Amino acid sequence: MDLHARRADSFGAQAEAYAEHRPDYPVAAIRWALEPLGTSERLDVLDLAAGTGKLTAGLVAEGHRVTAVEPNEQMLSELVRRVHDVRALPGHAEHIPVPDHTVDAVFVGTAFHWFDQEKALPEIARVLRPGGVLAAMWIESDPNADWVTEFEQVSASSVESQRHNPTGIMSHPSFGPVEHETFPHTHRRDSPEAVIAWVNTHSRMLVVDDDERAAINHKMLAFLRERPETSNWPLDVPLRSDVFRMVRVSE
Ligand SMILES: C[S@@+](CC[C@H](N)C(=O)[O-])C[C@H]1O[C@@H](n2cnc3c(N)ncnc32)[C@H](O)[C@@H]1O
Known part of the structure; x- marks a missing residue:
């Protein structure tokens, strides 16, 4: 399995930690x-690529009829355990287990970069009704918060972060043209250890060896203990959500 495929499939080994430590998405x-x-x-x-249901829960809370599709068995089990009132199906973006033109919107939370886009985009277009929306969303660190940007550098592993444009x-x-908007967000953490647990749910940490992970965790802890901005807990870590949307055109 190449590195990209290993990373795409790495989350299930830490599914419970993922559900516990990753941020949700802003309602706006x-x-x-x-x-x-x-x-x-x-x-x-x-x-699509619903994981443990971080975005699914937000969609259900907004009152929508939600189908969650996720290929990783452990992630999907965690979703079923945590999010109710949802139809949960195993499946990939390249072969979506949903009939043609039956959904109003397809959401993809922090996962579009794992798809084989040449296959996934026509599949997404197939399941969407004309006039329906594809929304690819990511949660990023707030680039205006200096300590967060520096912390990202401290937490870098030998495997690169995925960058999303x-x-x-x-x-x-x-599809029509892509529109982009960003939304401020925060992620409440109770302790430096909880920040580190969150970072450890990223694929760039999941696929490195134990020694490298331990060394990075040690550096992150030292940073979080030293910086004045991270001296009071709980702490709302400043984030933002990037959303890219486009509308399915009629054929
Ligand atoms: C970073 S997680 C995001 C999960 C969830 N959407 C969230 O926002 O928390 C990436 C998810 O993409 C899934 N994934 C990876 N490759 C995929 C593919 N080709 N089709 C569908 N899902 C995929 C992984 O199993 C994982 O659950």
Whole structure:
């Protein structure tokens, strides 16, 4: 298995920690993504690569009928345990187990970069109704918070972070232009250890060896103990959510 495939499949080994330590998504981001549908009615929404249900829970809380699709068995079991009122199905973005033109919106939370886009985009277009929306979302550190930017450097592993500007790769004849918006967000952490546990759920930490992970964890702890900005706990870590949306055009 190549590194990309190993990383894409790495999350299940830490599914419980993932569910416990990863941030959720801002409600404003979900609402902005759905704006082109022009309605506040209950929608049929697909959460693709749903993981343990971080974004799924937000979509259900907004009152939508949600189908969650996720290939990793451990992630999907965690989702089923934690999020109720959702139809949960095993499946990949390249072969979505949903009939043609049956969903109003497809959401992808922090996962679009793992897909084989040449196969996934036509699949997403197939399941969406004309006028439906594809929204690819990411949670990023707030670039205006100096300590967070420096902390990211301290927590870097030998495996690169995924960087996300999918505007080019998302363009496809079945969709209109890509629109982009960012939303402020925070992630409450009770202790430096809880920040470190969160960082350890990223694929760039999951695939490195134990010695490298221990060395990075040691550096992160020293940083968090030394910096004045991280001396009071609980702490709201400043984040932002990047959302890229586009509308399915009629054929
Ligand atoms: C970083 S997690 C994001 C999970 C969830 N959407 C969230 O926001 O917390 C990435 C997820 O993508 C899934 N994944 C990886 N490759 C995929 C593919 N080709 N199709 C669908 N899901 C995939 C992984 O199993 C993992 O659950």
